Amino acid sequence: MKKPDIPENEEARLKTLRSLNILDTLPEERFDRLTRMAKRLFGVPIALVSLVDKDRQWFKSAEGLDASETPRDISFCGHAILGSEVFIIPDASKDERFADNPLVLDKPDIRFYAGCPLKAEDGSKLGTLCVIDQEPRNISEDDREILQDLASMVEREIAAVQLATLDELTQISNRRGFMMLAHHSLNLSVRQQLPTSLVFIDLNKLKPVNDKFGHAEGDAALIAFAQQMKSVFRDSDLFARLGGDEFVVLLSNASEELTGRVMARLQQSLNKYNEEANRGYDISFSFGAVEFDPDKHPSLEELLAEGDSLMYAHKNAGRQENISPQ
Numbered sequence: 001m002k003k004p005d006i007p008e009n010e011e012a013r014l015k016t017l018r019s020l021n022i023l024d025t026l027p028e029e030r031f032d033r034l035t036r037m038a039k040r041l042f043g044v045p046i047a048l049v050s051l052v053d054k055d056r057q058w059f060k061s062a063e064g065l066d067a068s069e070t071p072r073d074i075s076f077c078g079h080a081i082l083g084s085e086v087f088i089i090p091d092a093s094k095d096e097r098f099a100d101n102p103l104v105l106d107k108p109d110i111r112f113y114a115g116c117p118l119k120a121e122d123g124s125k126l127g128t129l130c131v132i133d134q135e136p137r138n139i140s141e142d143d144r145e146i147l148q149d150l151a152s153m154v155e156r157e158i159a160a161v162q163l164a165t166l167d168e169l170t171q172i173s174n175r176r177g178f179m180m181l182a183h184h185s186l187n188l189s190v191r192q193q194l195p196t197s198l199v200f201i202d203l204n205k206l207k208p209v210n211d212k213f214g215h216a217e218g219d220a221a222l223i224a225f226a227q228q229m230k231s232v233f234r235d236s237d238l239f240a241r242l243g244g245d246e247f248v249v250l251l252s253n254a255s256e257e258l259t260g261r262v263m264a265r266l267q268q269s270l271n272k273y274n275e276e277a278n279r280g281y282d283i284s285f286s287f288g289a290v291e292f293d294p295d296k297h298p299s300l301e302e303l304l305a306e307g308d309s310l311m312y313a314h315k316n317a318g319r320q321e322n323i324s325p326q
Helices: 010-019 029-042 141-165 175-192 206-213 215-232 256-277 300-316
Strands: 046-052 056-063 069-071 087-089 112-119 125-133 196-203 238-243 246-252 285-291
Touching (some): 010 125, 029 046, 029 056, 029 125, 112 141, 125 141, 141 175, 175 196, 175 300, 196 215, 206 215, 215 246, 215 256, 256 285, 285 300
Antiparallel strands (some): 046 125, 056 069, 087 112, 112 125, 238 246
16 A cells, blocks of 8 residues: 655645634535535545545545545545546556555445545645545546536635635634634534633723724734734634634643643733834733533533633733743
8 A cells, every 4th residue: 555645835735724724614515515416426425525634634525424534644535635637546456556455445445536636725735526436437538527627616615614714804713713613622622521721812902002003003903913823822722813802712632721821922922022013002912711611611602701701800800911931
């Protein structure tokens, strides 16, 4: 078996993929409709929208397959994203790259595979729209064009998801994007018994900045704060602008102590920014941190409400978070 090579632009490719906020989201009819169409048009038992992450391929839509992901090093799609054309394997059992692959030797018993790379706007290959059969076969040039057309439709839906879940000003997740991903993250935390914390953040005195310096400067402050969040929080953390001057972050596998250290790093990073930017005002924030307890917080909305309440209690009391990195 030959493991897929790693694309030369892998770091940038993964950054683009993760910026879409689509990994580990719930199934959506817009994608399931296209895999159903591919399955029917090609007369195959399996059709997938597969996204190739660092160590896995994850299925945004899977018709005819129960699995939600498989390891990247045994994936067919990992090979497909190395090129720009439809990647076709007529009979995997006779192809030295795949003959002893676990996906060939055992379920789903892959023989025929055809996958069209899915491209982001920057040209990065995110994954594939692929069709799979348990019998050897091939496809015509017309069939290739049909698969390419369907893949283009998937690309448009991915772009639409990004636009719908991205805050236009700060280019981080918006409320909708956060809610989609956070639900899944909390369910994962419960299953794996991982400590998780939510931090509700509100920028202090943004209105005086707008009044004195203009709304363009207020927007610049929001953008600068989002950039600080990007530089401090981990890839596994979910952070978003909920609207106005309110932000939120969900820290997975994070104890109360670790949450405190992370917020201290954010404060330290922001202090450095304020000193260097010297804009005539300082960006500051208040926050409320809540440890997720599935018994106490049966819904994400209740977790957010408690974080919001704690944040306002701190802000209204004039409490300044005197935090320092450990």
